[in-house]
Amino acid sequence: MTEPAQQSETKAQDKGIEVGISKLDVERIEKVVTGVLKGETGARLKAYVETCIHCGLCSEACHYYLSHDKDPHYSPVGKVKQTLWEMIRKKGRVSPEFIKTAAVIAHTECNMCKRCAQYCPFGIDIAYIISVVRRIIHRLGATPLYIQDTAHSHSVTMNQMWVKADEWPDTLQWQEEEAQAEIPTLRIPLEKEGAEVMYSVIGPEPKFQAQLIYQAAIIMDVAGVNWTMPATIGWDNSDMAMYTGDNELMGRIKRTHFETAARLKVKKIVMGECGHAFRSVYDMGNRWLGWKMPPIRIVHAIEFYYDLLKEGRIKIVKKFDQPVTLHDPCNVVRGGGLGEKSRYVANAICEKVIEMVPNYEHNYCCCAGGGVINCGPPYKMTRVNGNRVKAEQLFSAKTKGAKVLIAPCHNCHSGLHDIVHHYGVGLDIKFFADIIYACMEKPEATEA
Amino acid sequence: MVDVYTFVSGPLAWAAFTICIGGCLYRLISLIVLAYKKERFIFTYMSFSYGLRSIVHWITPFATENWRRHPVLTVVTFAFHISLVIAPIFLLSHIVLWEEAWDLRWPALPDALADTMAVIVIAGCIFFLVRRLKLPEVQFVTTASDYVILAIVAAPFVTGFLAYHQWVAYPYMVIAHIISGEVMLVAIPFTRLSHMVFSPLTRAYMGSEFGKVRMARDW
C-alpha cells in the first residue's frame, strides 16, 4: 500500500494567490473558514460530507483524472479531500501554504462541470463543494489574479472586460455600419422599449470579437426579429464573480442585467453562444436574487437558432458541406438540456454531423469552463494537460471523418482551441453563428 | 452465561434498537430542520417525480452509466446491500426471537439461503476492503474510519455464520453475534453508515435539479 505519487507538474506562480496568502495567518484563516462553513453552508454540505463513503466511484467522471493517468489527486473526491475535508478536520486551522494549494486546486483543477454528480451513486455535488472552497478563498483574498481582475472589472464597469461606457455604443455603431455594407437597411436597434427580444452578449465580444455582434445583427435582421440592445450597462450577461465565489457581486451583475431587460420591457432575453453566462442567468444569479427560475425568459442562442430554423425565419441556401462534430457544452447541455436542439440546428445547417463519444450530458468538459480559463496564461498548461482525454475524443471523431468542430460556447471555443492546437488534432472550430451566417439566405443573395 | 445472554438479548437489544431508530430519526429531522433554516430553496427545487426517477435508476443494477462501467462492483454491491438488509430480517432464528418477545411473526427465508446471504455480506466486505487497499483512487480518500465501518458491518455476519454452524464456542459466538449486531445498529446513525438514511435525500435532490432545472439525466 503506497501513497500515490504526488502530482508531478510544478504549480504555476500566481501573484493574486501569493500576495493574498502573504497577508494571512492561521488565526485569520480559521476565522474565515469557520465563518463560511458555519454561516453560509447548511444541510447540503453536511449531507454531502457525511454521506460520501469514500468509494472513489466519481473518479472516472473527471477529465482531469482521466487525463493524468488516473492520478487520484485529480479525482473529484480526491480534490475535496485535499481542500475541504482538511479544513473541516483541522477546524479551519490550516496554513497559508495550504490555502495556496487549495486555491490552485479549486480554481484551476475543477471546471465545476458537474459530470461527477452523474457518476456518484449518491449524487454528491462536488462542484458545489468546490464552490464553497472558492468562496473561502475569496473571503481570504487569495483568488488567482486574472480571474480576480475580471471580477474587479465587473464591479467597476458591470462588464467583464473593462469596456468603457462610450466604447459600447461605439462598437455597436461600428458593427452596424459594417453590416450595412451587406444589408443597407440593417439597424442595431438601441434602447427600443417594448421590443420582443433583448440581445445580450459577453464582455469579450465588443472587446475582441466584434464580428460576432455583426453576425448576430445580420441573423436578427434577416429573420425579422423585433430586437434591441441596451445602450447602458446591463448589456453584459457574463459573470466571473459566480466563479470566484463573490456572490454579492454576482447578485449585482445579474440584477443589472435583469433590470435592464425589465426597463426595456422586452419579452425575453436572447443570449449569444456562451455557456457560463447561461449558467449565471438561468441557474445561479437568479437564485441569489431570490428567483426560482429567471424572472424573464432566457433563450440561449442554440434555442434561438432552433426556433428560427424550425419556423423557417432563416433559410439555408446551401448546407455547410464539411463534416462537423458537435461539442455539448456542460453549462447548456448538462445544465440546460439543449442537446437535442443543438443537434437539430447542426443537422439543419450542415450536410453531415458526426457524433463524438461520449456525447450529450455525458460529454467531456472543454476544461476551460468554471472560470479556469479566466485564471489566465499561468494555467494554460493545467487546462491542456488536464484534458488529454478531450483530445483523444476529438481525434476519434476526426478518424470518423469530422473536419470541423462546432462549439456553441465561448469558453469551450477558446479552451478547445488550445487543446486542438497543442495535441495537433487539426479540426477547425466554429460557432453555430459562423456557419449560419455563411450558409443562410441573405437579401443580396436573393438579388444576385 | 445465561445471565449475560438475557442481558444482551434483552435490555441491551432494546437500547440498540431505540438508539438506532431514534438516532436515525434525529439525524434526519435535524438535517431537514437545518435545510429549512438555512437552505429553504432545497424544498422549492425538490421534485417528487424527478427525485424518484433518479433514485430508481440508481437502485437498479446496470441502469446507470457508472454501474455499467463497473460490472463486478455493481454485482457485488447490489448483492451485498440486499443481503445485508434482507438476511437479518428474514432469518428464522431472528423471527423466533420477535415471536417470543412480541408475538410477531412473518415468513422466514430457508436457512440455506440466509446462510448464503451471510457469506455474500462477508465476501462483500472483503471485496470492499481489497478495493480500499488496492485501488489508488479509493486508497487515496480512505480514512481509518472506513476500515472501522467495514469491521462493524462484517462482525455480526461473521459471528452469526460461525454461531449458526456451531463450529467453535457456540455460546460465546452467540453472545458476540448479538453484541456486534447491536454495535452495528448503534453505529448506523452516527457513522458514515448513515448513508443508508441520507443517500435517498442527496440522490433525490440531485435528481430534482437535473430533472427540473438542468433538463438532463443524472445517471
Ligand code: SF4
Ligand atoms: S471538473 Fe467536473 S468532473 Fe471534475 S471534479 Fe470538477 S465538476 Fe467534477
Ligand code: SF4
Ligand atoms: S462517488 Fe460519491 S460517495 Fe463515492 S467517493 Fe465520490 S463523492 Fe464520495
